[in-house]
């Protein structure tokens with residue numbers, strides 16, 4: 001028999017009913033915590049992506065509808081990723097500077113549909129280079145830092161002139177945030193938000209994304225000389241410190257779930273918003289398990305995204321954004 005005094009503290013008391021659990025809940029997930037990554041095609045029809053079931057490359061004509069859907073769902077921003085036509089990919093990635101490229105046309109479409117949503121663009125050369133690297137490559141195959149930064153500055157300005165609200169350098173070159181910030185200021189774009197992919201790891205989880213943007217099979221070598229070693233966490237803090245000092249308005253950790261310790265360390269240490277990118281491979285894992293009848297999507301996706309919030313993330317880039325927003329709104 002349990003005595004009358006045992007136990008005085010019963011933590012289960014706070015779990016007794018839904019209203020009580022809601023009252024003591026420490027973290028919340030809302031659609032405002034979601035950023036929706038959107039793939040673009042120059043073709044006229046939506047294109048399925050074999051390794052990302054349920055995700056499409058969207059034609060320009062579909063974007064106004066997508067933007068209105070995001071607004072209705074309470075999703076604050078879209079992140080754009082172009083599948084550049086093969087004949088526009090060159091070793092120097094110059095299509096990134098074309099004011100009429102796919103991303104710039106997409107920004108214009110979105111902005112003419114609504115100004116109630118933020119448009120975020122990726123700054124990196126990989127959708128435009130024939131070799132699939134995020135930067136310019138020398139004869140020995142090395143990715144050049146400073147020459148690449150010059151291109152990235154031009155790319156970012158090109159996107160901002162087209163109307164981008166947030167530029168997100170994902171290339172991992174040294175000094176690019178400062179260089180982009182200086183050029184934006186010099187050009188009068190003082191309100192453009194820079195979300196720096198500060199701690200971006202050289203990860204196997206980007207595989208399906210590379211299919212989506214047509215980079216799979218192109219890449220010579222790997223990205224380990226610029227993206228971070230998955231073994232390192234302290235180095236992530238050094239990357240974040242530099243990006244904040246160079247003028248980043250928010251920072252990002254990527255991939256997501258396997259790097260929640262890094263999200264937490266960055267959130268504990270820095271006073272800028274921290275975002276996480278739950279990447280294509282993470283999406284594919286969930287969808288494969290759901291398709292096999294092994295997991296219930298509606299249970300595990302919100303649980304996963306809540307874990308990012310618990311770790312300290314202000315928000316998450318996730319391909320599940322519209323699905324979760326719908327669920328949260330229901």
Ligand code: PBG
Pocket residue numbers: 122123124125126134170171205206207208209210223278279280281
């Ligand atoms: C490219 C970029 C990548 C992702 C976002 N921007 C891929 C890479 O670095 O190879 C990955 C996103 C995902 O996997 O969902 N600069």
